Amino acid sequence: MASNSSGGSSDRQRIAKQRLRIIAGHLQRPADDDSAVGAAECTAQGSKTDASSEERTVPRRRHEIMKWNGWGYSDSKFVYNKKGQAEFTGKRYRLSGMIIPGLKDWMENTFGATLQHKTPATPILNSSAVQAPTLNEVFVEELKSTHIPFSHDAEDRVFRAHGHCLHEIFALREGKIGRVPDLVVWPSCHSDVEKIVELACKHNVCLIPYGGGTSVSSALECPPEETRSIVSLDTSQMNRILWIDEKNLTAHVEAGIVGQDLERLLNESGYCTGHEPDSMEFSSLGGWVATRASGMKKNIYGNIEDLVIHIKMVTPQGVIEKSCQCPRMSTGPDVHHFIMGSEGTLGVVTEVTLKIRPVPEYQKYGSVVFPNFEQGVACLREVAKQRCAPASIRLMDNEQFKFGHALKPQVSSIFTSFLDGLKKLYITKFKGFDPNRLCVATLLFEGDREKVLQHEKQVYTIAAKFGGLAAGEDNGQRGYMLTFVIAYLRDLGMDYYVIGESFETSVPWDRVLDICRNVKARIVRECKEKGVQFPPLSTCRVTQTYDAGACVYFYFAFNYRGLSDPIHVYEEVEHAAREEILANGGSLSHHHGAPTGSRLSQRARRVQARCSISWWTAGEVAAPGLVPQPHSLRRFGRRLRAKAPLRLGWPRPPAGAEAGVRTPSRVRSGAPVCTMGQEPPAPVAQSEGAGDGLLQPPAGPSSGNTHSLMSLIVC
Numbered sequence: 001m002a003s004n005s006s007g008g009s010s011d012r013q014r015i016a017k018q019r020l021r022i023i024a025g026h027l028q029r030p031a032d033d034d035s036a037v038g039a040a041e042c043t044a045q046g047s048k049t050d051a052s053s054e055e056r057t058v059p060r061r062r063h064e065i066m067k068w069n070g071w072g073y074s075d076s077k078f079v080y081n082k083k084g085q086a087e088f089t090g091k092r093y094r095l096s097g098m099i100i101p102g103l104k105d106w107m108e109n110t111f112g113a114t115l116q117h118k119t120p121a122t123p124i125l126n127s128s129a130v131q132a133p134t135l136n137e138v139f140v141e142e143l144k145s146t147h148i149p150f151s152h153d154a155e156d157r158v159f160r161a162h163g164h165c166l167h168e169i170f171a172l173r174e175g176k177i178g179r180v181p182d183l184v185v186w187p188s189c190h191s192d193v194e195k196i197v198e199l200a201c202k203h204n205v206c207l208i209p210y211g212g213g214t215s216v217s218s219a220l221e222c223p224p225e226e227t228r229s230i231v232s233l234d235t236s237q238m239n240r241i242l243w244i245d246e247k248n249l250t251a252h253v254e255a256g257i258v259g260q261d262l263e264r265l266l267n268e269s270g271y272c273t274g275h276e277p278d279s280m281e282f283s284s285l286g287g288w289v290a291t292r293a294s295g296m297k298k299n300i301y302g303n304i305e306d307l308v309i310h311i312k313m314v315t316p317q318g319v320i321e322k323s324c325q326c327p328r329m330s331t332g333p334d335v336h337h338f339i340m341g342s343e344g345t346l347g348v349v350t351e352v353t354l355k356i357r358p359v360p361e362y363q364k365y366g367s368v369v370f371p372n373f374e375q376g377v378a379c380l381r382e383v384a385k386q387r388c389a390p391a392s393i394r395l396m397d398n399e400q401f402k403f404g405h406a407l408k409p410q411v412s413s414i415f416t417s418f419l420d421g422l423k424k425l426y427i428t429k430f431k432g433f434d435p436n437r438l439c440v441a442t443l444l445f446e447g448d449r450e451k452v453l454q455h456e457k458q459v460y461t462i463a464a465k466f467g468g469l470a471a472g473e474d475n476g477q478r479g480y481m482l483t484f485v486i487a488y489l490r491d492l493g494m495d496y497y498v499i500g501e502s503f504e505t506s507v508p509w510d511r512v513l514d515i516c517r518n519v520k521a522r523i524v525r526e527c528k529e530k531g532v533q534f535p536p537l538s539t540c541r542v543t544q545t546y547d548a549g550a551c552v553y554f555y556f557a558f559n560y561r562g563l564s565d566p567i568h569v570y571e572e573v574e575h576a577a578r579e580e581i582l583a584n585g586g587s588l589s590h591h592h593g594a595p596t597g598s599r600l601s602q603r604a605r606r607v608q609a610r611c612s613i614s615w616w617t618a619g620e621v622a623a624p625g626l627v628p629q630p631h632s633l634r635r636f637g638r639r640l641r642a643k644a645p646l647r648l649g650w651p652r653p654p655a656g657a658e659a660g661v662r663t664p665s666r667v668r669s670g671a672p673v674c675t676m677g678q679e680p681p682a683p684v685a686q687s688e689g690a691g692d693g694l695l696q697p698p699a700g701p702s703s704g705n706t707h708s709l710m711s712l713i714v715c
């Protein structure tokens with residue numbers, strides 16, 4: 001359904017109030033004039049005004065609103081009601097309170113999962129099953145003196161000991177609690193994080209940054225063999241937009257903000273980032289950076305690496321950030337690319353400057369039915385070739401099409417169900433599409449109304465060349481509406497012996513069909529060989545398109561009745577599927593990060609256990625209190641070269657290069673921080689022509705004598 005974004009006077013008032021509140025926070029000058037933007041409001045009490053925290057989704061005690069052993073809000077779930085019909089509870093989503101008549105049959109027919117065979121989860125967390133915290137007493141004592149809030153409550157700790165991998169949730173449902181963090185700490189701002197990291201280094205404590213907890217790469221798991229105290233650094237209270245720059249269309253935001261809050265707050269000012277991963281309700285900006293996330297509307301807005309202008313990260317060696325907020329630099333490899341995807345192993349991302357766009361004037365959904373998956377893929381390839389992909393275009397295979405159909409809520413109108421029947425008749429009988437082969441693409445167009453309508457025409461014309469039939473806005477919109485509730489379905493499955501997971505890859509266009517066919521077939525074969533007694537669901541969809549290839553998601557699930565160690569079987573099958581992906585020219589991951597059990601993720605975890613220090617050992621980023629030294633970066637370069645049969649040729653430092661390194665006075669005095677080149681912002685007053693009262697960014701670097709970290713790297 002098409003929608004226009006318009007605002008009445010009450011909207012304007014709300015926006016004005018919001019802006020004033022942010023501005024009021026900013027007018028508090030920091031005690032230390034050298035502090036960067038984020039420190040301006042931080043009181044180091046860990047407190048926020050009630051008004052600002054009220055508006056945020058994630059409370060400190062997450063388990064007050066979210067499930068401790070499943071996905072999402074506690075009040076929202078799929079259940080079978082007394083009549084044995086599936087329904088979705090709560091009031092938060094469009095599907096909430098609705099009956100889904102086809103779901104029960106689909107579960108029975110697809111998995112053999114019946115109401116008689118139930119495997120309910122342990123309802124309440126048994127705190128006595130949680131091991132007592134290993135507290136580092138001196139660390140805790142010094143932490144107290146910072147007034148940063150912390151907790152060693154069992155629920156807080158268990159909540160932060162996992163992400164949403166199948167094995168993590170399965171264990172929790174069974175009441176099995178492994179190694180959990182010993183302490184949870186809630187910094188309010190960048191300078192709180194600096195203090196925590198400094199204390200962790202001083203007292204040999206491990207830190208694991210925690211954003212939204214939606215990780216699907218096991219990155220939040222605590223290594224069971226770790227004997228030191230583990231502290232989960234929960235960024236959820238670092239959730240403010242610090243400034244919006246309307247001239248350059250950028251916003252500077254604290255890294256703990258979750259996607260839904262970021263978009264809502266920006267929307268109130270007329271802007272958006274357009275970054276919408278399926279987990280955006282709960283995942284955080286820092287998490288997106290740390291995992292190199294990708295959103296469904298990346299065709300217009302880009303992936304996180306395209307959106308990021310500036311990252312500020314606290315490492316055990318000091319703070320890393322570039323000296324300016326420029327759109328591009330050519331002075332060496334981009335340090336952002338070391339940070340993005342580092343999964344918390346290099347440090348804690350505290351603030352990020354992102355590109356923003358005006359909220360699109362017009363949105364339109366759409367869908368296309370294709371006679372088969374092959375033609376659907378050919379169409380997506382042509383759309384990518386002509387570079388006319390809508391904000392989102394997703395192609396579901398036949399199994400997912402049927403699944404989507406099973407999730408249709410009960411229709412109240414006979415007319416609607418009659419129309420549905422007619423459409424089906426038209427497609428299958430009149431057009432001759434085979435219901436067991438057809439597949440569907442959902443579309444989302446955004447932008448200026450005229451352009452959207454033209455764009456739509458272009459995409460539907462291409463689709464027609466590949467046998468595609470326009471299947472209406474409603475089907476498209478329903479597809480996107482399901483995006484946020486689909487994650488809740490795994491919990492229902494697990495209530496009835498069904499376990500499942502998704503994993504994704506990126507693959508060149510000429511390998512897409514092979515990879516889809518081969519991986520799905522391998523899953524079926526492996527399940528049979530490993531003794532799975534019911535046919536598995538093995539399905540895929542193409543979710544993102546690029547010039548040179550696409551991202552493909554695989555979903556796989558099975559009924560584990562009769563298996564003694566279902567998770568082991570599951571992981572073996574998944575491992576085989578990933579091998580198949582690699583053998584077919586795909587990547588290990590497109591955006592979920594280093595997957596469970598891979599050597600990469602094992603290394604990440606080992607490294608994380610070393611107090612979030614990285615491959616960049618001491619001196620390679622910077623010694624405490626100093627900016628990075630060219631010689632240590634050269635050493636890093638040599639280390640890389642030693643492993644690669646390449647002749648990289650590390651340039652000599654130009655004469656006087658080091659004179660270009662600005663060392664802030666506070667750093668020279670020995671504080672464990674190295675900020676490079678960024679001037680603290682002046683507080684902003686509302687002035688005519690100054691962006692309609694929005695918070696303004698700090699002035700850019702003041703002179704040409706500041707060097708970015710990357711210019712240091714090539715020196």
Ligand SMILES: Cc1cc2nc3c(=O)[nH]c(=O)nc-3n(C[C@H](O)[C@H](O)[C@H](O)COP(=O)(O)OP(=O)(O)OC[C@H]3O[C@@H](n4cnc5c(N)ncnc54)[C@H](O)[C@@H]3O)c2cc1C
Nearest residue numbers: 211212213214215219277278284286287293294343344349
């Ligand atoms: C249902 C579901 C749907 C998903 N859909 C998508 C999708 O569409 N696109 C996509 O890209 N991913 C998706 N994911 C994966 C996940 O949401 C992303 O990896 C997300 O970016 C993680 O963010 P988070 O804030 O939840 O991070 P967390 O899960 O809290 O942490 C993930 C990793 O990042 C580190 N980290 C977190 N915050 C920081 C920080 N401030 N500084 C340094 N390190 C930090 C952690 O230590 C950990 O290693 C999905 C996951 C689920 C469960």
